[in-house]
Amino acid sequence: MSPIFSGARGLIEALKIEGVEVVFGIPGGAIMPVYDELLGSGIRHVLARHEQSAAHMADGYARVTGKPGVAFATSGPGATNLVTGVATAYMDSVPMVAITGQVASHLIGTDAFQEIDTVGIFNPITKYQFQPRRPSEVPRAVRAAFYLASTGRTAPVLVDIPKDVQMDKEEMELSVGPEIIVSNVGLEPDSAAVAKAAHLILNAERPVLVGGGGVIKSDACDLFLALAELLNIPVATTLMGKGCIPENHPLSLGPIGMHGTYHANRVVMESDLIICIGARFSDRSTMNSSEFSRDRRIIHFDLDPTEIGKNIRPDHYVVGDLRKSLRMLLNTLAAKTRRDDTTWKRRWTQLKAEYQDRIFGAHGDFSSPRIIRKIRELLPAEAIVTTEVGQHQMWAELHFKVLKPRTFLTSGGLGTMGFGFPAAIGAKVAKPWVPVLDIAGDGSFLMTSDSLATSVQEGLPVIVCVFNNSSLGMVAQWQRSFYGGRYSGVWLGSTPDFVQLAKSYGAEGVRVNGMEDFEKALKDALKSEVTTVIDIPISPEEDVLPFVPTGSSLSEMIVR
Amino acid sequence: MVNHFRRLNINIDSLTVAPWGGGGASKSILTVVTAANPRALETLHRMLRRSLDILEVEAITPSASIKRELVLVSLKKEHLQNVAPLLNKHPARIVEEKDHIIVVELAGEPEEVNAFINSVPDVGLVSLSRTGLAVLPKNWS
Numbered sequence: 154m155s156p157i158f159s160g161a162r163g164l165i166e167a168l169k170i171e172g173v174e175v176v177f178g179i180p181g182g183a184i185m186p187v188y189d190e191l192l193g194s195g196i197r198h199v200l201a202r203h204e205q206s207a208a209h210m211a212d213g214y215a216r217v218t219g220k221p222g223v224a225f226a227t228s229g230p231g232a233t234n235l236v237t238g239v240a241t242a243y244m245d246s247v248p249m250v251a252i253t254g255q256v257a258s259h260l261i262g263t264d265a266f267q268e269i270d271t272v273g274i275f276n277p278i279t280k281y282q283f284q285p286r287r288p289s290e291v292p293r294a295v296r297a298a299f300y301l302a303s304t305g306r307t308a309p310v311l312v313d314i315p316k317d318v319q320m321d322k323e324e325m326e327l328s329v330g331p332e333i334i335v336s337n338v339g340l341e342p343d344s345a346a347v348a349k350a351a352h353l354i355l356n357a358e359r360p361v362l363v364g365g366g367g368v369i370k371s372d373a374c375d376l377f378l379a380l381a382e383l384l385n386i387p388v389a390t391t392l393m394g395k396g397c398i399p400e401n402h403p404l405s406l407g408p409i410g411m412h413g414t415y416h417a418n419r420v421v422m423e424s425d426l427i428i429c430i431g432a433r434f435s436d437r438s439t440m441n442s443s444e445f446s447r448d449r450r451i452i453h454f455d456l457d458p459t460e461i462g463k464n465i466r467p468d469h470y471v472v473g474d475l476r477k478s479l480r481m482l483l484n485t486l487a488a489k490t491r492r493d494d495t496t497w498k499r500r501w502t503q504l505k506a507e508y509q510d511r512i513f514g515a516h517g518d519f520s521s522p523r524i525i526r527k528i529r530e531l532l533p534a535e536a537i538v539t540t541e542v543g544q545h546q547m548w549a550e551l552h553f554k555v556l557k558p559r560t561f562l563t564s565g566g567l568g569t570m571g572f573g574f575p576a577a578i579g580a581k582v583a584k585p586w587v588p589v590l591d592i593a594g595d596g597s598f599l600m601t602s603d604s605l606a607t608s609v610q611e612g613l614p615v616i617v618c619v620f621n622n623s624s625l626g627m628v629a630q631w632q633r634s635f636y637g638g639r640y641s642g643v644w645l646g647s648t649p650d651f652v653q654l655a656k657s658y659g660a661e662g663v664r665v666n667g668m669e670d671f672e673k674a675l676k677d678a679l680k681s682e683v684t685t686v687i688d689i690p691i692s693p694e695e696d697v698l699p700f701v702p703t704g705s706s707l708s709e710m711i712v713r
Numbered sequence: 714m715v716n717h718f719r720r721l722n723i724n725i726d727s728l729t730v731a732p733w734g735g736g737g738a739s740k741s742i743l744t745v746v747t748a749a750n751p752r753a754l755e756t757l758h759r760m761l762r763r764s765l766d767i768l769e770v771e772a773i774t775p776s777a778s779i780k781r782e783l784v785l786v787s788l789k790k791e792h793l794q795n796v797a798p799l800l801n802k803h804p805a806r807i808v809e810e811k812d813h814i815i816v817v818e819l820a821g822e823p824e825e826v827n828a829f830i831n832s833v834p835d836v837g838l839v840s841l842s843r844t845g846l847a848v849l850p851k852n853w854s
Contacts, residue, residue: 276716281765301765459759 160288161186167295181227184254186319206575208238213579229267244566249309280308342473357426366393367431376479400554444706514698541597571600605658655686727845789837
């Protein structure tokens, strides 16, 4: 016989069936029955200090583990505060299940206290929204939410539960199928399409591989690397694709894009064939899209059929599960030989050799690029690095070589300042044995620095490196470049004192001046058992270079 | 679904919703009449396909389809002498007569429906209801 449970109990039991070990959230009036059931459930609760951070924590956890992260929030402001975090995950295709309390069913639509149309608000930023109308619908909604979040193109899903549905008791089935058919789950690629792709690849003179976040999301990095090595061709990535090939690999060029590496942008623009795998040709990656596709062919491999032709019209495409597509492509190519390409190889290896160690822009011994290279030097390969959004993020894109998939977490799509620190907390919760470091700017860090309370309370020795130029540096850089140096609204002053701020939360805080100082601080932080904030004063005049201005081709880089 | 149109700033000229198949079905068929540039329509098509609630999307051009719309009007009976020519001129018919009111229906091509609606105010229009377009693509072979 099926048990008689409240909706709240049904939720917790369903989460346990999904294997959920931790949830990130903040309680409130409309989700109290759930929090009551959470006690003694064996599921760990990490208390955020703002729901946006709770969502970023769940997001960081999901990016590291590949499993959906779970965020809890109450109705009204709890739900609206979640929005930025959920939208961030949506734009980067991160699996997440957001669970919100809702006012009691009979109050919906009455502008009751802390009532908001959560389902309506989350519609454009989630793959699907559920609002169970009776307790027995809760486990089914949870199953469907996890199924949708983690299959096909992964994404956040909302489950909004009215308070009466949480409290009422009803007989319920706990292990229920999702009863949802989604067409692109495990989609088989078309073998003829793969054969044609192989033909185009074998006949290209100057092919280049471009890997996106989809390669990492599909856990297809091994096959992607095998393809690169079989073809022995250069490999670029998008920002989200960082880590799909170890960036110290001889074939790796690093990322392309507005702040891609000089050699990656040049090689891609000199190629005659781009084999793009699991990337969506975002405007920040391709820059001028007609220049990007001019004079070269493009093959697009993607799981999501709606991505084909969205931003770039490919000459050929293969839709399907990337592991299946790559395996099929490898099998097809293994039996064939590619034309000799010594000229191309000489060209791209020469570009790479010339530019891979070059630092454009800031040259000082203690400039941001060098500090980021030092971080790489001091962190083990499996360490996880998150970033906020701004100049420091782009310096990390350019100078932090990612060696393993799922170790570089950044808000690529939405570009959310404040993402990095809570995401680092989520990552540390997922993998407490691995060092986790947030490359931050002072502007971004201030947006979610209240998460220090969480990381200290949870005993998580996350490291935050604040590249502190007392300004909103990326905007300032654009104002220097495109607005004649008219600085507007970018000066943050030198407050707060990040060392004192960290200490006030019970974390470690240290300010460094010079590389030796920094090296010591980071080594200490790596040994520390508490969160450490390293305040790194940098010049507000430092620019991120190279820099492709909006509207320009990838090869038109500003380098000084 | 309407949110996708709103996001792309595309107007909905007509929208009809009805159950797919005879009653009690959980699927509905929606017919939307809209005008937008091809690029916007392509983006819209992509967004609709991505929506999990939408099982299938078919783009139908006006020239390659059969289009029908139903309109119901109620008229004041005192204008009865004017209604007769209306019925002669348009393929309309009286569906109900009661007290001072006559209800007339017309089903036809959108042009016919519009022409009919344009002429009824002269004959004592009380109220009007129209369904929006039902469309069947002529893609049979």
